[in-house]
Amino acid sequence: MSGKKREIRPKPRLPKGMRDIDAAEIRAVEQMLGTIRQVYESYGFEPLDTPAFEYTDTLGKFLPDQDRPNEGVFSFQDEDEQWLSLRYDLTAPLARFVAQNYDGLPKPFRRYQTGPVWRNEKPGPGRFRQFTQFDADTVGTDNVAADAELCMLAADTYKALGVPRGSYTIRVNNRKILDGIIESAGIDLRDANNHAKRLTIMRAIDKLDRLGLGGVEQLLGEGRKDESGDYTKGAGLEAAQIAKLIDFITAARGDGGSGAMTRSDVLNAIETHLGESATGRDGLDELRIMDELLSAAGIGADQIAFEPAIVRGLEYYTGPVFEAELTYSDGGDAPSLGSVGSGGRYDGLVARFKGVEVPATGFSVGVSRLYASLQKLGKLNADRASAPAIILVMDKERTADYYKMASTLRVAGIRAEMYLGTSGMKAQMKYADKRGAPCVIIQGGDEKARGEVTIKDMILGEKLSQEIADNQEWREGQPAQFSVKEGELVEAVASVIARHGGSKPGADK
């Protein structure tokens, strides 16, 4: 006790909301990214990359140095004291890029982009402070066909990723319709005093999925107290106004019933509630055109549906908004897994820089969230790339020979590695086991004398071990291994890998 000095050691730990990503996930995600890229490319979008951080004012955030430092974003100062922020999405940097290079770009400008984004928020289940998005945007046209196309692109993307029809839904709404219905409830949106009220109303509607109609109703009125006792102040609407809004939300909902409404059913329901609001009419007309285009493409409401309670980002979207989610297909009352993609029309973003309106619309796949959901649903094809064959080092003097074997296998296109540790054979076997190696290659003095190598099939061996209780038998029986001439090494290893790698798909579920 006396001589024990207290060394201060750093505790190995991850920053809040961050995570490490293992080999299996990297492989799976890279495959997903490749698939998404293919779909986006097929629609004619071109790739673009922009840096991880931008000047803070570019991203549209207030300077984070005063009363609310780093609110929502991660920020730091350059040596010239200018504030920089890590990007929190891929859209704001796109707006900067377009504004900066406007004259030279083809209009409409269509680009796709993927990469990590960061948000300085409280992490939760399925919510991290770094995650990957994959965006496609069409900038420079107010044609609703661009919005319809992005919805189709989204559907095609989930399909290509192996999400079967019926297991995803893209729900579409239009911000103009929301504004219209608020106006028709007697709230004048031209009155600046009603600005905050409008936001509160939309936030309330946005919570329909989570809180249900009752919760929305409370939030439109006085407010709501949650189960932890926390209280959220409501919009303070009058009973008649609340009834009107609730009525509107309900009208176009299938009530979770079996008979899904068609898109035009929903539009008709909306229309009867909309009254004379010009903004609302605009929004309705836009959705009608989208419906025509989608229907002409043979896409029904089971894939792309209209849903008047979809809201999305508040000060951001100006027209159609979309949200994609995965759903269990096995019926039951299993909860939704949350949004795995979203987008919409944002006609004001580029104007921040240029003064002129540059209409734009985009869709973003939440890659990290989607991966997690597919994982949870067991929809990720688990055919991991085969682990390397391991060449055991039986005699350290012959390291060069072993290395040559590894090299021979690699030339033949087989992943192979010579054991690089310094432990004995038992430890090497454990190593190979932990690595998931399909086989190990053994050449000790005996094999060398005969000009042979021994191949041990680790996967078969594991299977056989379950039937052997006696260690003596297990060790001496040397199950699942065989010897071949040195010249037949490649062929023998390839056959073992083929035996397992090319096995029946779906059999191991």
Add this chain to the structure above:
RNA sequence: GCCGCUGUAGCUCAGUAGGUUAGAGCGCUAGAUUGUGGAUCUAGAGGUCCCCCGUUCGAGCCGGGGCAGCGGUACCA
């Protein structure tokens, strides 16, 4: 941000009205087995008992204050 719950080994947790060197299972390392992953047995490594202050002869346990994690809620481009 607000409300609630929880902090003891890598993980899951015990810990006796406050009392010597703080435990178990799993995991890890190694031996039993001169060249073989599993099983079994054995041994070993690994801990500022979240932190600080206080009460006490004495605190993992009691009191106060922090911090962190989890859950709910708010915000979410």
